[in-house]
Amino acid sequence: MRSGHRCVPYCSARRCVRVRSSDNRLDIPLGLEHTGTNKRHKRGSDHDRASNPAFCVITVTKRRSPISVSQSEPRASAPSGTPAPTGTVLEADSLCVFRGDRLVLDGVSLTLHAGDAMLLTGPNGAGKSTLLRVLAGLRKPDSGQLTWNGQSIFDDRAAHAERVAYIGHQDALKPGLSVSENLHLFTRPGADLSDALEAMDLCALADLPARLLSAGQKRRTALARVLLAQAPLWLLDEPSLGLDSAAITLLGRAMAAHRARGGILIATTHVPLPLDNTCALDLPGAADPRPFGAFEGDYA
Ligand SMILES: Nc1ncnc2c1ncn2[C@@H]1O[C@H](COP(=O)(O)OP(=O)(O)OP(=O)(O)O)[C@@H](O)[C@H]1O
Numbered sequence: 023m024r025s026g027h028r029c030v031p032y033c034s035a036r037r038c039v040r041v042r043s044s045d046n047r048l049d050i051p052l053g054l055e056h057t058g059t060n061k062r063h064k065r066g067s068d069h070d071r072a073s074n075p076a077f078c079v080i081t082v083t084k085r086r087s088p089i090s091v092s093q094s095e096p097r098a099s100a101p102s103g104t105p106a107p108t109g110t111v112l113e114a115d116s117l118c119v120f121r122g123d124r125l126v127l128d129g130v131s132l133t134l135h136a137g138d139a140m141l142l143t144g145p146n147g148a149g150k151s152t153l154l155r156v157l158a159g160l161r162k163p164d165s166g167q168l169t170w171n172g173q174s175i176f177d178d179r180a181a182h183a184e185r186v187a188y189i190g191h192q193d194a195l196k197p198g199l200s201v202s203e204n205l206h207l208f209t210r211p212g213a214d215l216s217d218a219l220e221a222m223d224l225c226a227l228a229d230l231p232a233r234l235l236s237a238g239q240k241r242r243t244a245l246a247r248v249l250l251a252q253a254p255l256w257l258l259d260e261p262s263l264g265l266d267s268a269a270i271t272l273l274g275r276a277m278a279a280h281r282a283r284g285g286i287l288i289a290t291t292h293v294p295l296p297l298d299n300t301c302a303l304d305l306p307g308a309a310d311p312r313p314f315g316a317f318e319g320d321y322a
Pocket residue numbers: 121122126144145146147148149150151152153310317320321322
């Protein structure tokens with residue numbers, strides 16, 4: 023961690039968070055880095071320094087204590103006969119993202135290898151969904167690098183879209199189509215629709231129009247779609263939202279199987295998820311500083 027200073031709009035509690043995950047060791051320094059090359063950051067900082075007494079400049083000279091995270095057990099191994107792409111690596115370096123004038127992500131770094139799982143936690147508004155959208159390639163960071171096997175994902179967004187299975191808060195089902203028809207739209211070569219229906223206990227609902235599903239049934243359908251994507255990177259925004267305990271067990275099995283095949287998984291959550299051997303990235307969040315009008319112009 024470099025020494026330096028960072029201009030922090032509104033909240034002195036915002037901190038740089040870095041996560042490193044390797045086979046059985048995690049190293050998560052928490053500190054602050056110099057980001058003076060970010061023009062938006064500097065512009066906002068100059069303005070806020072002049073006009074807002076809550077604005078502050080923080081100087082950090084040494085690394086803070088690591089977040090308490092440990093990876094005590096070895097991760098699930100791949101089933102025999104299933105080759106895991108062990109060289110796969112997703113890496114984010116010093117990601118900064120503004121929403122409106124607010125610096126929501128401030129120097130987030132992480133490294134995940136094949137089979138790794140990371141839980142993204144933090145209070146409402148901390149930037150968990152924002153980070154997932156950046157990792158999915160749906161939004162460019164204002165600064166920082168995001169690479170898959172060493173290549174920027176923004177060099178070829180279409181290729182990155184192929185490797186991502188993403189679910190947001192909305193289940194995004196076509197209400198007039200049945201569960202099967204909705205899933206069929208997302209079935210990639212090599213995926214088996216009936217396996218996905220079974221994995222999420224949807225067989226009895228397969229012919230029901232999505233508009234007639236309960237919230238939990240819709241979520242199970244959205245998760246079945248993730249299974250059918252055949253994607254190495256799962257980005258799940260509160261995947262257990264609306265699920266009953268039986269469905270949460272099914273979710274846990276699906277996530278374990280994905281990792282055992284060498285998949286990478288990142289999930290936001292406010293509740294415990296049935297995942298072993300994860301690392302956690304806790305975004306600190308900050309009190310919302312602005313009235314609604316201040317957010318105009320950023321609807322990405
Ligand atoms: N379209 C937008 N324009 C401007 N600001 C936004 C927009 N969407 C979200 N934000 C702001 O970005 C911040 C981060 O939002 P985000 O949805 O990433 O948080 P979160 O950690 O996922 O929250 P939650 O736990 O409630 O799901 C919030 O302060 C929010 O007000």
